[in-house]
Amino acid sequence: MSVKKVSAVALAAAMLVSMAACSQSSSSTASSSAASSSADSSAASSETASTSSEAASTEFSYPMEGDKTLTYWVGVSVSNYNDNNAKLPMWQKMMEDTGVTIEFIHPVVGQEQENFNLMLASGDYADIIESKYALPATMLDDGIIIDLTEILPQYAPNLYNYLQENPEIDRQVKNDDGQYLLFPFIRPDPLLQVSSGPIVRKDWLDQLGMELPETIDEWTAMLTGFRDQCGATVPLCFAASTDLDRMMYAWETVNTFVNENGTVEYGYLRDGYKAFLQQMNAWYTEGLLDPNYPSSTRQILDTNILTGVSGATYGSGGSYLGAWLTAKPAEPASYDLTGLKYPVLEKGTTNKHGNNVQFEFSDSNGWAMITTQCEDVETAARFLDYGYTEAGHMLLNFGIEGESYTMVDGVPTYTEAMFNDPDGKSVSDTLGYYVRATGSGPFVQDPGYILQYYETQQQKDALALWSDQEHQSTKMPPIVHTTEEATEYSSIMNDIETYIKEQQVQFVTGTKSFDEFDAFIEQINKMNIARAIEIKQNALDRYNAR
Amino acid sequence: MANNKIKIGLPERIFDVFNVIFMFLLCIIMLYPFLYVIFASFSEPAKLMAHSGMLLSPQGLSLDAYESVLQNPRVWTGYKNTIIYVLFGTAFNIVMTVLCAYGLSRKGLMFTRVITIMIVFTMYFSGGMIPTYLVVRGLGLYNSRLALIIPGAINTFNMIIMRTAMAAVPDSLEESARLEGASHLQVLFKIMIPVTMPTIAVLILYYGVGHWNAWFNASIYLSDPAKQPLQLFLRQILITANMGDMAGSSSEDQALLAETIKYATIVVATVPILVLYPFLQKYFVKGVMVGSLKG
Secondary structure (H helix, E strand, O other): OHHHHHHHHHHHHHHHHHHHHHOOOOOHHHHHHHHHHHHHHHHHHHHHHHHHHHHHHOOOOOOOOOOEEEEEEOOOOOOOOOOOHHHOHHHHHHHHHHOEEEEEEOOOOOOHHHHHHHHHHHOOOOOEEEOOOOOHHHHHHOOOEOOOOOHHHHHOHHHHHHHHHOHHHHHHHOOOOOOOOOEOOEOOOHHHHOOEEEEEEHHHHHHHOOOOOOEHHHHHHHHHHHHHHOOOOOOEOOOOHHHHHHHHHHHOOOOOEEEEOOEEEEHHHOOHHHHHHHHHHHHHHOOOEOOOHHHOOHHHHHHHHHOOOOOEEEEEHHHHHHHHHHOOOOOOOOOOEEEOOOOEOOOOOOOOOOOOOOOOEOOOOOOEEEEOOOOOHHHHHHHHHHHHOHHHHHHHHHOOEOOOEEEEOOEEEEOHHHHOOOOOOOHHHHHHOOOOOOOOOOOEOOHHHHHHHOOOHHHHHHHHHHOOOOOOOOEOOOOOOOHHHHHHHHHHHHHHHHHHHHHHHHHHHOOOOHHHHHHHHHHHHHOOHHHHHHHHHHHHHHHHOO | OHHHOOOOOHHHHHHHHHHHHHHHHHHHHHHHHHHHHHHHHHOOHHHHHHOOOOOOOOOOOOOHHHHHHHHOHHHHHHHHHHHHHHHHHHHHHHHHHHHHHHHHHOOOOOOHHHHHHHHHHHHHOOOOHHHHHHHHHHOOOOOOHHHHOOOOOOOHHHHHHHHHHHHOOOHHHHHHHHHOOOOHHHHHHHHHHHHOHHHHHHHHHHHHHHHHHOOHHHHHHOOOHHHOOHHHHHHHHHHHHHHHHHHOOOOHHHHHHHHHHHHHHHHHHHHHHHHHHHHHHHHHHHHHHHHHHHO
């Protein structure tokens, strides 16, 4: 054990050095959290290594013998250039390594739900389905997929052992009856669990002589400075009105349900919500918040951020921060952006309500299931389990050694060709030929991917700042509703959410006075929020009992 | 001519002025979206992103988006497929429509009324997507190019136009041919088709443009991208460009270029048929008349 720890620390140190080498301006928070994450990942990978050696002792080894063919229903990768996954080097390698030939069935991009429904209607399923278009529990009840509880220990030892060693992830993957229904997509590292957060103009902060603001009061000072000294006419702007809700986290509440030590609460009924509305109203009145925020769009935000109309917003590291840094205007030459930690009320505390943070198990996409029409369940399970082996982990995250990555000081590093495609393809497209890490799928994602994928230092720093929160402590875990629960829940919540959305705009813009706030809360109670909370509570109790 | 000049009163002149201004505004409103797409497709991605308001000229000049689109093999397979569907699909449509219309336009056909009612019924009611899909699949057309050609072989509305045109041909023409001993096939090919050629030309256009713009049937019947038409790929480009915004994990240069690539693809996919329009417009005008006056 101690040997493992030492090696992890050594690896972490190596990573730290290489990080520091590629950038001198790396902030201390960024490098320290990167170091801790690489320690996690190296620990995780040594675990994977040990499990694969156990698998070897059961006398099974890849590639499998015989002429095995499976059909696989999955969205096409690099869809703008490629029409069949079988043409991609990554899948070819995976077929070669496992000894299984895969015939892909690809839904049409943008018509996935229709294509999926039609496949079910035709009664002719692929052997493996990778789809988020129906709930696994429903598909099991409908006899479309098989229960994997018995299969995993037998034919998917790598995944099974990984789950046994990580009981928290195991709890997320299982259903309430303790069954395994799918091969999950797992993001084991905090850096992979958050992809967006506050973004502000760094050069303006420098001009104002301010440090990165951490509290709401500092935010007010920053926005006022942007307005008075930097010429921002709309200091705080969002791409969509729902992004305003991210500010709620500072008041320890969220725009959905909260898991307060096992008790479910509704975010809008928590104490902080009124204070949040009052602060937003104050910003709105003082001209700090975009007066058109309820109807704002991505295009307006792009223009505002790039032309100095706005200085603070919320967005993701890739298509927002990265895109703006690439498109940054010639004037002023100092133009620069930075990520910010999620704000809090009291200095020195850490945000606990980052609701945009994901859990390790992605319950929204990327999982694979074996259907009842699969004649060779063992082959299918073994093929999918390959993604969780050491070799599969490297292949799905980094691709083929010598082509898409090389080992530099023991760290897999993408080759230069991935970043400078002669045909002008984007990084996510060139990488898409070799890895699945840019998207999702049945494997364990590696944080080494995102740190290389984000090309600029600002993005890497932003990721470290955004992930610096006690995430997961209050977020609702991936609970599952029964069909009856889901119907009742959505009929209650549709009305409540519409009502709140309407009212929130009125409070923020001041059309409604805060004298009416109590009546507003009472109305939510009248709309039977108690039943919705009860449904969530039951599901959470079942989850915790898994 | 000059001495026959009709005096135009003042109110009429005022009306004309406003009419012309109004029509101009209407033209601009119709034209601007096209111009916007064309300007945007030639713009530099970064400048386009920072631009706000009306787009009256390309922002910078860049052919990167076109280079990227034209180098893309999927654009060319799409083009090839679309041309196949337009050529063969339209030809098949016309043959089937003409045959059906000829039969129904003949006097003395048994159960004409019942057949017509059954055919018109399909204009208002359809079996729904899934049953239709199951039928196509059951016929073994799934993932076959024929799935885009056979199921929609006859458009009811077009068939009725054709039947009306044929019914309007004077009976004496057919009678004289029959007296000479012509068979139905001879009557059809030697008399009816030459006489109704303008209508057929209009139908060729209706069907052809329909095939060019079609994407939905391809999206459910063709899972093999190598057989999918260009419009389906265009749609994909438009959708993935929007998804990139939301997914939050697409890379920066993609987010930038995606916007102009989107517009360049629209131009590439639309211009060929757009260029044809002015030349074929006279038939369209004729087509409208066929529908309204004689139908």
